[in-house]
Amino acid sequence: MKKALVSLLTVVLLFSIAYTPFQSAVEPKVSANEEGDELVQKLNQLINNDPLLAGALAGVSVRSAEEGKIVYEHIADTRLRPASNMKLLTAAAALSVLGEDYRFKTELLSIGQQRGSVHHGDIYLKGYGDPTLLKEDFTNMAKALKKQGIKMIKGQLIADDSWYDDERLSEDIIWKDESYYYGAQISALTVSPNEDYDAGSVIVEVKPGKQEGKKPEITLQPNNRYVKINNNAKTVGASDKKEIDIVREHGTNEITITGTIPIEATSSREWIAVWEPTQYALELLKDSLADEGIKIHGGVKVGVAPNQTEVLYEQQSMPLEELLIPFMKLSNNTHAEILIKEMGKVVKNEGSWDAGLEVLADELNAWGINQDTMLLRDGSGISHVTLLPANELSKLLYEVQKESWFDVYFHSLPVAGHADRMVGGTLRNRLKNSPAEGHVYAKTGSISTVSSLSGYVDNKSGERYVFSIILNNMVDGSKGKIIEDKIATILAEQ
Known part of the structure; x- marks a missing residue:
């Protein structure tokens, strides 16, 4: 009986431990305002109740751009995968180390x-x-x-x-990314297909053939003989389904095109990374x-x-000041990784990821960013291993406002709702017809299960906020944009 009682107590104790929630990791933590504050209430209501965030992690940090004081935070000291918000660190360090006039x-x-x-x-x-x-x-x-x-x-x-x-590839690149432009190989000698400057890639365009049953027409930009095209696709009737796949076989420059394209369909395009x-x-x-x-x-x-x-x-x-526009507006991964290696070469005479990330760490230390809270693996954020907290990212955005090159940095950020690709960038189709349109200047980010948005927002009272939103464990990462836009709108309405 005594043995059975001990066993029962053990089970109860283990159940109690297992059931105890890790509240510090999931509950909102507001350090700069009382709970009655309108902004805090609105953000808490959204983050704690929106079904899109069920089971997800939402790191949110909002600061006064003037004082750097945190006005709202939610698990903002929890390390999360930032996706392309990592480029905010890379761009700031590159401007500090290389200078806005730097040319390759x-x-x-x-x-x-x-x-x-x-x-x-x-x-x-x-x-x-x-x-x-x-x-x-x-x-x-x-x-x-x-x-x-x-x-x-x-x-x-x-x-x-x-x-x-x-x-050629950062250590955490996954297999499916390697053959596309966002996972392109990094070399000191590389070529872009057009003035978006997606270095190390070619654009493959597939157009319907002259008649049904014929192979589609394939064009390359730039036209070259380095890649080989295997055209196994077929032109089908106008009412048939368009299903085109454009894939490069790993370790080769053989690009195979399969599927069907209706005779009156628009073309299909894919940006394919070259091998070597x-x-x-x-x-x-x-x-x-x-x-x-x-x-x-x-x-x-x-x-x-x-x-x-x-x-x-x-x-x-072009000088770095101009290069930052396609880099940041269009979220160019190869630019980020090249800048990491370039910083390593210039400062340590070693053009490697290890050397460049050491230089990046030194720059972050100079801005008072807590290195112990981060794990940085590349310059673009394509890594699923890179981790950083929203509070440290918002702190960086606050600190760099003091730098002489801040205007260059600020103007490299996408502007919400602006139709011009080289102004609105990856935010050009977001926050249109909202109080945030034209008032949010921020870097987007997305990889599988991750969405992020960090930057600056000017509210209707004339105050500027610095903010960072990092969403992880999203079943559908694209839905994160809805949450981010709601948060940005709440900030713009203040």
């Missing part, structure tokens, strides 16, 4: 001599991380050599990407030289330029 460069280098129209010796294409190189830039390089009278290269054409290390962007850039330059009538007798390869070389041509990117 690309060079054509020579170790030989030109005699007549023949260049005797190797020519190197050396990359320094420029994510804005376009196909026409290689045309300009070829034209520059032609203008110098070169018609033949008796040597090799060699691509040098040694400015960064050879780690350095080799891709080299092939584009080789083709551009051929287009200008310049022959190469020694073949092409990837290598490292010697120290003693002559610069035949130099291409410079």
Whole structure:
């Protein structure tokens, strides 16, 4: 009987422990206002009762932009996955370390001599991380050599990407992301398909064929021979279903197109990451030289330029101030990772994620951001392992207002409801016809089960708030935008 009683008490005790809720992790914590405050009441009502947040985690931090005082917080010290809100840290550190006038460069280098129209010796294409190189830039390089009278290269054409290390993918990239532009490989020598500058990718467009039963028409931007297209799709009747899949096989540059496209349908497009962007850039330059009538007798390869070389041509990117617009407005992952490696190279002479993240950590320390509360794994937020609390993110947004480059940083943020892609960015179709339209300047973020929005909001009383909203464990991450927009509207109405 005594043994049975002990067993019963043990079960009751274990049940009590298991049943005890972890209140500190899930209950709202308001540190700067009384519960009777109207703003606190509205936000608590939303966060604690909206069914979209059932079973999810909502880290919310709101501060006065003038004083930095927290006016509302909900599990804001809990580490959560920030998705692309991580770019707010990367952009701030890049402006601090590199400066708003910083430019990337690309060079054509020579170790030989030109005699007549023949260049005797190797020519190197050396990359320094420029994510804005376009196909026409290689045309300009070829034209520059032609203008110098070169018609033949008796040597090799060699691509040098040694400015960064050879780690192409951050350590937490998942399999399904690797073949698309948002998971593109990172190289010091890379190419973008257009002026959105999605470096390391090509745009594949599928249009209906001339008649039913025929294969669709496929175009590449930029047009190139580096990727191979397997067109296994079919044009179907106008009333049939459109189902097009565009997929690159891992470890190759074979892109396979399957499915059906109705004869009168609009085109389908996909941004596909290339395998080995350095080799891709080299092939584009080789083709551009051929287009200008310049022959190469020694073949092409990837290598490292010697120290003693002559610069035949130099291409410079736009300044960082301008690059931040497509980076932040359109949430460009490759820009974020390149900036991390560039900071590592400039400060520590090591173009790696490890070195760049160390530099980022040093910058965050300088702004008083608590490193012990974070786990940072990349610059873009595509990692599902990166963790940071909403309170630390809102603190960063408050602190950087004091920096001389803050206007550049602020104007890189998407503006709610603004139709222009390079102004409204990823917020251009959100918060329209609401009190928040045109008054929210914030970075969006989304990965599977995660949605985030952090930035600044001007309310109708003329006060500016700094805010961070990080939603995790969402069954449908896209529904997080509804919650974020409701919170932003409440702040704008104050």
